[in-house]
Amino acid sequence: xxxxxxxxxxxDTLPETVPFVGPEAQERERGRPFRARIGANxxxxxxxxxxxxxxxxxxxxxxxxxxxxNFDLKVATAAHLGVGVENIVVGEGxxxxxxxxxxxxxxxxxxxxxxxxxxxxxxxxxxxVGGRLVTVPYEQDRESLEGxxxxxxxxxxxxxxxxxxxxxxxxxxxxxxxxRFIAALPETTMLVLDEAYGELGPASALPAVDVSRPNLIRMxxxxxxxxxxxxxxxxxxxxxxxxxxxxxxRNHYGVSRMAQVAGEAALADQAWLAEVVAKVAAGRQRIASxxxxxxxxPLASATNFVTxxxxxxxxxxxxxxxxxxxxxxxxxxxxxxxxxxxxxxSVGLDHELDIFAEELPGVLAAARGN
Amino acid sequence: xxxxxxxxxxxDTLPETVPFVGPEAQERERGRPFRARIGANxxxxxxxxxxxxxxxxxxxxxxxxxxxxNFDLKVATAAHLGVGVENIVVGEGxxxxxxxxxxxxxxxxxxxxxxxxxxxxxxxxxxxVGGRLVTVPYEQDRESLEGxxxxxxxxxxxxxxxxxxxxxxxxxxxxxxxxRFIAALPETTMLVLDEAYGELGPASALPAVDVSRPNLIRMxxxxxxxxxxxxxxxxxxxxxxxxxxxxxxRNHYGVSRMAQVAGEAALADQAWLAEVVAKVAAGRQRIASxxxxxxxxPLASATNFVTxxxxxxxxxxxxxxxxxxxxxxxxxxxxxxxxxxxxxxSVGLDHELDIFAEELPGVLAAARGN
Numbered sequence: 227x228x229x230x231x232x233x234x235x236x237x238d239t240l241p242e243t244v245p246f247v248g249p250e251a252q253e254r255e256r257g258r259p260f261r262a263r264i265g266a267n268x269x270x271x272x273x274x275x276x277x278x279x280x281x282x283x284x285x286x287x288x289x290x291x292x293x294x295x296n297f298d299l300k301v302a303t304a305a306h307l308g309v310g311v312e313n314i315v316v317g318e319g320x321x322x323x324x325x326x327x328x329x330x331x332x333x334x335x336x337x338x339x340x341x342x343x344x345x346x347x348x349x350x351x352x353x354x355v356g357g358r359l360v361t362v363p364y365e366q367d368r369e370s371l372e373g374x375x376x377x378x379x380x381x382x383x384x385x386x387x388x389x390x391x392x393x394x395x396x397x398x399x400x401x402x403x404x405x406r407f408i409a410a411l412p413e414t415t416m417l418v419l420d421e422a423y424g425e426l427g428p429a430s431a432l433p434a435v436d437v438s439r440p441n442l443i444r445m446x447x448x449x450x451x452x453x454x455x456x457x458x459x460x461x462x463x464x465x466x467x468x469x470x471x472x473x474x475x476r477n478h479y480g481v482s483r484m485a486q487v488a489g490e491a492a493l494a495d496q497a498w499l500a501e502v503v504a505k506v507a508a509g510r511q512r513i514a515s516x517x518x519x520x521x522x523x524p525l526a527s528a529t530n531f532v533t534x535x536x537x538x539x540x541x542x543x544x545x546x547x548x549x550x551x552x553x554x555x556x557x558x559x560x561x562x563x564x565x566x567x568x569x570x571x572s573v574g575l576d577h578e579l580d581i582f583a584e585e586l587p588g589v590l591a592a593a594r595g596n
Numbered sequence: 597x598x599x600x601x602x603x604x605x606x607x608d609t610l611p612e613t614v615p616f617v618g619p620e621a622q623e624r625e626r627g628r629p630f631r632a633r634i635g636a637n638x639x640x641x642x643x644x645x646x647x648x649x650x651x652x653x654x655x656x657x658x659x660x661x662x663x664x665x666n667f668d669l670k671v672a673t674a675a676h677l678g679v680g681v682e683n684i685v686v687g688e689g690x691x692x693x694x695x696x697x698x699x700x701x702x703x704x705x706x707x708x709x710x711x712x713x714x715x716x717x718x719x720x721x722x723x724x725v726g727g728r729l730v731t732v733p734y735e736q737d738r739e740s741l742e743g744x745x746x747x748x749x750x751x752x753x754x755x756x757x758x759x760x761x762x763x764x765x766x767x768x769x770x771x772x773x774x775x776r777f778i779a780a781l782p783e784t785t786m787l788v789l790d791e792a793y794g795e796l797g798p799a800s801a802l803p804a805v806d807v808s809r810p811n812l813i814r815m816x817x818x819x820x821x822x823x824x825x826x827x828x829x830x831x832x833x834x835x836x837x838x839x840x841x842x843x844x845x846r847n848h849y850g851v852s853r854m855a856q857v858a859g860e861a862a863l864a865d866q867a868w869l870a871e872v873v874a875k876v877a878a879g880r881q882r883i884a885s886x887x888x889x890x891x892x893x894p895l896a897s898a899t900n901f902v903t904x905x906x907x908x909x910x911x912x913x914x915x916x917x918x919x920x921x922x923x924x925x926x927x928x929x930x931x932x933x934x935x936x937x938x939x940x941x942s943v944g945l946d947h948e949l950d951i952f953a954e955e956l957p958g959v960l961a962a963a964r965g966n
């Protein structure tokens with residue numbers, strides 16, 4: 227057998243993995259398309275028509291490299307948040323930014339704290355730098371602020387992850403609770419506050435913008451409320467030196483020219499955002515009603531999905547999800563112990579929720595072995 | 597002073613840097629736009645009209661996440677190269693893939709070999725993992741295959757970088773020379789063969805496709821000949837296990853849905869590519885003539901730019917570049933000793949090369965202090 231170039235010790239031990247298998251991969255395996263795509267918390271209503279028009283308009287310009295400073299988009303984002311351009315960094319979605327944060331703050335063996343069952347892509351990036359993941363169970367379907375804090379202190383963790391509103395449960399903390407959590411953190415622990423769903427929940431869940439703390443990075447995205455998941459664009463905001471530190475390792479030409487233009491146009495159409503937020507709220511209500519009508523328990527949600535307690539164990543909820551998939555309805559479910567009793571359904575278009583409503587009784591009956 | 601979360605030791609020592617300052621940043625600083633954008637080796641002719649139409653068509657679809665497997669684009673690329681899907685990995689441009697390769701094969705203190713004055717973004721990524729860059733001077737304006745090989749052996753380097761055709765000199769080696777270089781490399785040294793300009797030079801410069809070697813990764817891009825620099829999409833091909841290893845750390849949702857569609861459409865329009873390659877060859881000829889007419893020495897080029905020996909030292913060529921910038925003509929220049937006597941001019945549109953031709957005599961006279 228020929229010798230091979232060795233991978234670095236950290237990378238060598240990692241599994242080959244995809245944190246999320248996409249619906250396209252499932253469709254290829256199944257050999258047929260889904261009838262309802264309500265599993266990836268995408269915004270089925272799509273981006274603003276103005277954004278779509280703008281993307282079409284700049285298609286021809288893609289021969290030019292993107293601005294590596296993402297300047298225009300940063301200016302627009304900074305104005306939107308009421309902070310300085312120096313407080314913003316743009317990345318290839320929150321995923322890309324999480325990868326950078328892991329590399330910046332966690333070395334081999336360093337403890338990194340998150341909730342058990344929280345965003346797997348963060349865990350993937352922590353593993354990729356050899357970080358040691360310390361997980362804290364959810365409490366009553368919310369990330370446990372006290373538990374996270376205890377773990378951070380116990381492990382002297384340099385990095386902790388919290389999403390608010392939360393995925394996969396849809397739960398949230400009010401801003402004052404988050405603020406207390408931030409204030410209680412050791413100064414030497416960096417908090418990544420993932421607010422991917424921030425625009426879709428109650429405004430009272432979002433702490434006031436404050437970019438003075440050297441141990442806080444907040445992240446938002448154009449993938450959710452702005453309907454641009456495919457374009458790969460998110461941003462982080464924080465204290466200026468923290469933001470400058472991203473310059474040390476980020477892929478400066480990582481965010482496409484198209485994404486920068488689309489993001490800017492999306493921010494500019496806040497009327498569309500308001501419309502969409504209302505539609506999402508109605509969709510959540512609809513999903514909750516369907517769950518109720520079938521004797522299941524929908525959890526309160528501050529996101530564009532509803533997590534539904536199927537009233538059994540993980541095995542049962544797994545059967546419900548599989549039943550939906552076999553009926554060509556793409557949904558997902560939480561997998562961590564305690565959370566795994568649930569399925570997770572994204573707000574889709576009306577006809578997609580119709581299909582979900584039609585199929586649910588049969589799926590439940592089959593899962594119950596009736 | 598409040599304490600701060602410490603950066604990892606490797607990241608802490610790095611400078612905050614942008615490997616390439618974009619023309620947009622220069623325009624912001626100058627307070628006015630360039631009249632000719634012929635400095636970033638972009639394809640001024642733009643992508644195929646079919647690609648542009650396709651991008652406009654799918655703008656609305658961007659509410660969906662991208663396929664994390666980049667499957668359709670991989671199928672198209674594999675067919676194009678005559679290899680298997682398992683031999684292809686797609687990334688956020690070659691830049692993104694270079695970042696992954698650095699993380700896969702170079703740890704803190706590991707020697708990584710490249711040419712002095714070769715692609716700075718590779719060096720940036722090597723620095724970001726704490727790698728120790730070992731540079732080999734060009735010889736007669738080509739990357740020195742023998743010098744690189746000597747350095748690899750001397751330093752027991754796990755990773756070496758070679759671009760063919762080369763940037764910033766535009767020079768190239770014929771395929772048989774590259775094949776000899778590959779065969780002579782230690783089995784435990786990974787070669788990154790950057791073929792970003794591969795479609796633009798003589799076919800005889802590209803080794804036959806062979807994905808059996810565990811120590812070779814070849815990279816190509818949609819940024820150059822396909823005119824999609826802004827969309828951020830490149831690919832690497834190689835032995836299946838090497839390609840699988842990217843799964844351990846890559847950002848699976850890094851390449852936008854738009855980029856995947858655009859890349860596929862670009863590959864499908866080989867007639868446009870042939871047209872563009874001919875236009876680029878004519879443009880090179882034009883730039884060479886302009887240089888000749890002004891008593892400068894254009895170097896032979898297998899790319900979409902011509903590097904021009906200004907006949908003086910680095911200081912003189914620097915004045916020529918600055919003169920062009922001050923006349924609103926965006927060009928760049930090599931900076932390494934020996935190469936720095938040159939400026940680098942990309943094939944632009946006819947009217948841009950007209951402006952270059954008009955301004956060159958005055959710029960040269962000013963640089964000479966006449």
